[in-house]
Amino acid sequence: MTSVLDLAPGPALPVVPVVVIEEAADAVPLARALVAGGLPLIEVTLRTPAALDAVRAIAAEVPEAVVGAGTVVSAACVADAVGAGARFLVSPGWTERLLGAMRESGVPFLPGVSTASEVVALVERGVRDMKFFPAEAAGGVPYLKSLAGPLPQARFCPTGGVTLASAPAYLSLPNVGCVGGTWMLPPDALAAHDWPRVEALARGAAALRAPAGTPADR
């Protein structure tokens, strides 16, 4: 199956913006700002009542975006997200049941891990791409560096506490395909509908170099 990391058109993307949306009406202008800034792969977290409507609106009205769902923590979330038009799924963790539902959904998925045993268990189940969450709190760059030795087959999207300043160190690691974060979507900019600011922050994130050797570079 296609990896989430390979979904966006064009060159490999260094950053997946993670959206926490309060107002579904903001979804389309927000997605357009992210796309204009160069971040077409958009993860909408299912944390707010507006999330599914936001996924639906972006899927219907922003064809340049590849919208997915985050905070997918149950089989019901998988069904809701795919039903709303999510083209990929991201979870902060995983269970056998959730992994089964994500596999059956037919769309690419990134299950979350924060320990070596969880990585081994996913590799054992044929999953190579995973979210490393919560990246900073779980050990950050040194932790991922340590995993690359014994588990080089796993490729990570570190998310959780990652910033514009810390992203380059992650992106320089051989086992990092991209990073996820919310820093290009400050709550005050969203509340003020300051889409030019979101676009500018997205542009800064998109300008971070995608790691060499990510699929689009091969």
Ligand SMILES: O=C(O)C(=O)C[C@H](O)[C@H](O)COP(=O)(O)O
């Ligand atoms: O909701 C989810 O599914 C999550 O796993 C958590 C998010 O990926 C992080 O909360 C990212 O947020 P920042 O730390 O602000 O970059």
